[in-house]
Amino acid sequence: MPESAVLGVGMTPFVRRSDLEAPVLGRTALVQALVDAAVDWPDIELVVVGAVGLGVSAAGQLVAQMQRTGVDAVAVENASATGSAAFALAQDAVASGRVGLAAAVGIGSLEAALTATQQVPRLDLRTVTGAMLPPVLFALRAARRFHLYGETIEDHARVVVKNLRNASQNDLAQRRTPKSLEEVLASPMLAEPILRDACCPLGNGAAAVVVGPMGARPGAVRVLASITGSDHWHPAGGSHPDPSATARVASAALARAGIGPEDLDVVEVHDAFAVEELDYCEAIGLCGAGEAANALAAGTFDVGGTVAVSPSGGLLARGHPGGATGLAQVVEVTTQLRGRAGHRQQPGARTGMAHMIGAGGICTVHVLGGD
Amino acid sequence: MNLDPLLHPVDDAVVAVGKGVVTLVGGRCRTCTRVHFPLQACCPTCGGIAEKANLPSAGKVHAVTVTALPVPGAPSPTRIAMVQLCADVIVQGVLQAPVAIDDIVHVVGREIAGPDGPLLGFAFAPGCGDA
Numbered sequence: 454m455p456e457s458a459v460l461g462v463g464m465t466p467f468v469r470r471s472d473l474e475a476p477v478l479g480r481t482a483l484v485q486a487l488v489d490a491a492v493d494w495p496d497i498e499l500v501v502v503g504a505v506g507l508g509v510s511a512a513g514q515l516v517a518q519m520q521r522t523g524v525d526a527v528a529v530e531n532a533s534a535t536g537s538a539a540f541a542l543a544q545d546a547v548a549s550g551r552v553g554l555a556a557a558v559g560i561g562s563l564e565a566a567l568t569a570t571q572q573v574p575r576l577d578l579r580t581v582t583g584a585m586l587p588p589v590l591f592a593l594r595a596a597r598r599f600h601l602y603g604e605t606i607e608d609h610a611r612v613v614v615k616n617l618r619n620a621s622q623n624d625l626a627q628r629r630t631p632k633s634l635e636e637v638l639a640s641p642m643l644a645e646p647i648l649r650d651a652c653c654p655l656g657n658g659a660a661a662v663v664v665g666p667m668g669a670r671p672g673a674v675r676v677l678a679s680i681t682g683s684d685h686w687h688p689a690g691g692s693h694p695d696p697s698a699t700a701r702v703a704s705a706a707l708a709r710a711g712i713g714p715e716d717l718d719v720v721e722v723h724d725a726f727a728v729e730e731l732d733y734c735e736a737i738g739l740c741g742a743g744e745a746a747n748a749l750a751a752g753t754f755d756v757g758g759t760v761a762v763s764p765s766g767g768l769l770a771r772g773h774p775g776g777a778t779g780l781a782q783v784v785e786v787t788t789q790l791r792g793r794a795g796h797r798q799q800p801g802a803r804t805g806m807a808h809m810i811g812a813g814g815i816c817t818v819h820v821l822g823g824d
Numbered sequence: 825m826n827l828d829p830l831l832h833p834v835d836d837a838v839v840a841v842g843k844g845v846v847t848l849v850g851g852r853c854r855t856c857t858r859v860h861f862p863l864q865a866c867c868p869t870c871g872g873i874a875e876k877a878n879l880p881s882a883g884k885v886h887a888v889t890v891t892a893l894p895v896p897g898a899p900s901p902t903r904i905a906m907v908q909l910c911a912d913v914i915v916q917g918v919l920q921a922p923v924a925i926d927d928i929v930h931v932v933g934r935e936i937a938g939p940d941g942p943l944l945g946f947a948f949a950p951g952c953g954d955a
Contacts, residue, residue, distance in 0.1 A: 576896055576938050578835035578862060581945050582916045583895045583904045592889035593906050593916070600887070600925045644891035644904075686868035689886075689906060689914040691861050 456667040457547040459674040459821065460554075461490025462784040467627040467658035467772030475507055475776075478659035479560035480518035482777075486556065489672075490663035495522045497663070498552035502528045503539030505775030506565025515558055525552070530776075533723065534681075534811030535559060536660060537779030541679045541817060543664045548676070554665045557783075561776035564655040584692035587812075588652060591726035592644035593693075598728060599646065601743065606646045608746035610637040612727035613650050613769055615749065619756060620766025622797040627656045627772030651727035653768040660780035662787070674787045677710035677804070677820040684814030698816040699736035703808065706818040707738075712804060714738030717760050717820075719789045719805035721782035724767040733808060734762060761799035764789060779817065782807035786821050827933045831944035834936055837862040838946050839878075846933040846946050850913060852877035859912040882930035882952040883909035885923050897936030897945060905929065907948055920949040928952050 463485025465478050473481075479502070487494055504511030512528040531538040536559030543557035583589040598604050614634055620626035632650065640650035667675050682702040684695030707713060714737055722737070724730035731745035739760055740748045748754060754762035765771040765785035768778060786805035788794050807819045827844040841847050850861035855872030859879070867874045886906040895902040895918060903919035907929055923929055930953030936945040 576834050576936060576943060578837055581834055581896050581898075581936055582918065583891070583893070583898075583902065584916050586891070586893050586895070588893060589889060589891055589904055592891065593887040593904070596889055596925070597887040597906075642892075644889045644893060646889075686860065688908070688912055689916070690868060692916045693906075693914075 455548060455550055457544040457664050457676045458667040459662055459676065459783065459787045460665045460670055461486040461488070461492065461663040462661070462787050463489060464625055464660040464781055464784045465658045466625045467656050467774055467781070469627065469654065469656050471657040475560040475562070475657070475659070476514040476518050478657065479515045479558045479661065482659040482661035483519070483556060483558050486661040486663045490665070492554060492663050494520055497524055497554050497556050499525045499543065499546050499555040501539040501543045501555065501557045502526065503530070503535040503557065503559040503776045503780065504528050505530060505532070505535050505561035505563060507561045511561070515560065531815050531817070532811035532813055533563070533725065533773065533775070534779055534809040534815050534817045535776040536781065537807065537809040537817035537819065538681065540662060540780055540783050540819060541681055543662070544676045544679050547664050547666060554663065556661060556663050557780055558659065558661040559777035559780035560659045562655065562657045563773055563775035565775070579692065582692065586644070587725070588643040588647045590693055591728050592647040594732070595646050595728040598731065602746070604746045606638065607634060608750065609646065609651055609727045609731070610634055610648065611749055612724065612730045613637045615755060616724065616763050616767045616770040619764050619797050620770030622795060623766050623771060626766045626770055627654050628766065628770040647726060653725045653773040656772040656774045658772060658774040658777050660777045660784050662780055662783050672791050674790050675822045677822045678706040679819050680706040680709060681815065681817040694810065694814060696732070698810070698814070699733050699808065702816040702818045703737040703806070706806070706820050710820040710822070712820070716804050717806050718802040719761050719764060719786055719799050720808065721763055721765060721767065721785055721806070722808045723810040724763055724769050725773055727769065730762065730767065737806065737808065756797050756799055764794065764797045764799055779807065779809045782809065783819060790821060827935055827944065831935065831942055834943040834945045835862065838944055840933065840944055844933050846931060846944065847881060848879040848909070848915060848931055848946060849876050850879050851875065859910055861913045861915055879909045879913060879915070882928055883907045885925050885927045885929055886914050888919065888923060888925060897934065905948055918947045920947050923950050
C-alpha cells in the first residue's frame with residue numbers, strides 16, 4: 454500500500470469580506486497547490502471539496518471553475534473540521550491505492566453557515582439556556598479552568614498575544630496587527646472571562662492541498678497519520694462538546710505515526726477561543742493538565758520554543774473561514790516542515806500536527822513528517 | 825414565582841409540577857442505569873433502552889459566566905451556569921442571581937416570551953429550595 458504525501462499547497466489570504474465567490478477562491482487555492490506540486494489538473498483523479506455554507510453541489514461549483522476533465526468529485530461537511538475531513542478523504546484515497554493523485558479544497562465561510570442556521574429564530578432547550586452561543590460555552594470552560602488551576606484572564610490573553618505575533622509574520626493571515634497584553638485585555642468582554650480578542654474572527658478564504666504517493670518529489674511531506682473520531686457522551690453532553698475527544702484522537706494519531714507528543718515540533722490546534730489552545734495543548738500531551746498557561750508564559754509554545762503552537766496565528770489570528778480552516782492548518786504544517794515559513798519558521802521542524810474540532814462532536818488529527 | 829402552571833413548556837425536558845415549580849426530565853438507561861439529559865432516543869453511553877427520569881431539583885455550580893449576548897427570555901446581562909445535578913448530569917441554564925462555583929442552586933420555572941405567547945422554561949436560583 455503506498456504512503457501518501459502532501460505534494461503541493463495553496464491558500465488565499467483570509468479576509469473579513471471577499472468580493473470573490475467561494476468557488477472562485479477555491480479555484481485560486483487549488484491552482485496554487487497544483488503549481489506547487491508540479492501537477493496538471495487533468496492528472497488529478499479525485500477532488501474532495503470541504504464546503505461550509507455553500508448549499509448543494511459544492512463539489513460541482515468548484516469543478517465548474519476548472520477545466521472540465523470528468524474528475525471524480527465529492528463534497529464533505531464537518532462543521533469547523535470540514536477542511537480536515539476533505540484532507541482525510543483525499544489522503545485515504547491515495548494511501549489505499551484507489552487513486553494516484555487527489556486534491557482537497559476547503560471553501561465557504563463560517564459566517565455563511567451561521568447565517569443559514571440563524572435565519573429561522575427558534576426557542577428550544579439550547580437557545581433559552583445560551584447553549585447556542587459559542588462564547589458562552591467557552592466562557593464556562595475558561596471559568597472552570599480558573600477554578601481548577603488558578604488561571605487568570607491574563608493567562609488566556611497571552612494566547613492571543615502569541616498568536617497575533619505569529620500572524621503578523623504571515624502574509625495570508627486575517628489579523629496581522631500584533632497587540633500587547635494590555636491591548637488584548639482592553640478588548641470588549643463577550644462572556645466573562647472571554648474577551649472579543651480571545652475569539653476567532655469570521656472570514657472568507659480558501660486553502661487546497663495536492664496529495665500523492667510518497668516518492669522522490671522535492672518538498673513532499675509524508676502523511677504519518679490521519680485519524681477522526683466523534684464524541685463520547687459525558688455529563689454535559691446535552692450542551693457541550695466532549696472534553697476527552699482530543700486526547701483520544703490525538704493519542705491514536707500519535708500511536709499510528711509511531712511517535713510521542715514530545716516529538717512534535719509544530720502543532721496547529723483548533724484555537725477558535727484562547728481557552729481551547731490551553732485545553733488542547735494539554736490533551737495532546739504537550740504538557741500536563743493545568744500546566745499549559747505556565748508553559749505558554751515561559752515561551753514553550755512560541756516559535757523557537759520547544760514546540761511551536763499555532764505558528765500561522767491559528768484560528769484566533771490567521772482566521773477561521775469555515776471550510777478552509779482545516780486545510781489551512783495542513784498548509785502551515787507543510788510549509789513549516791519544508792522550512793519555508795520565513796520569520797515564523799520553527800527551527801529544525803521535522804514533525805507536525807494539525808488538530809480540528811467540528812461542532813456537533815467531531816475531532817480530526819493529522820500528523821505530518823518531513824524527511 | 826408567579827408562573828401560570830398551564831404554560832406550554834419550551835421543551836419536553838421542562839415539566840411543570842406545581843405553580844412555579846418545574847422539574848427537569850432526562851433519561852435513565854434500563855441496562856446501564858446511567859442518567860442523561862436531555863432524554864435521548866436510546867442511552868447515549870451504551871445504546872440501551874432509555875426511559876424518562878426526573879432529575880434532582882438542586883445541585884452544585886460547576887462553572888458560571890455572565891454575558892451581554894442575547895439569551896431568549898432572559899434579562900441582559902445574563903448569568904449562566906453549568907450545574908451538576910447528579911453524578912451523570914451537568915445542565916446549563918440561566919441564573920436568577922449571582923452565585924459562585926461550588927455553590928448550591930435549585931431549579932425554578934421561568935417564563936419565556938415566545939412568538940405565540942409565553943412559554944415555560946427553567947432557571948437556577950441560589951440555595952437548595954425545597955429539596
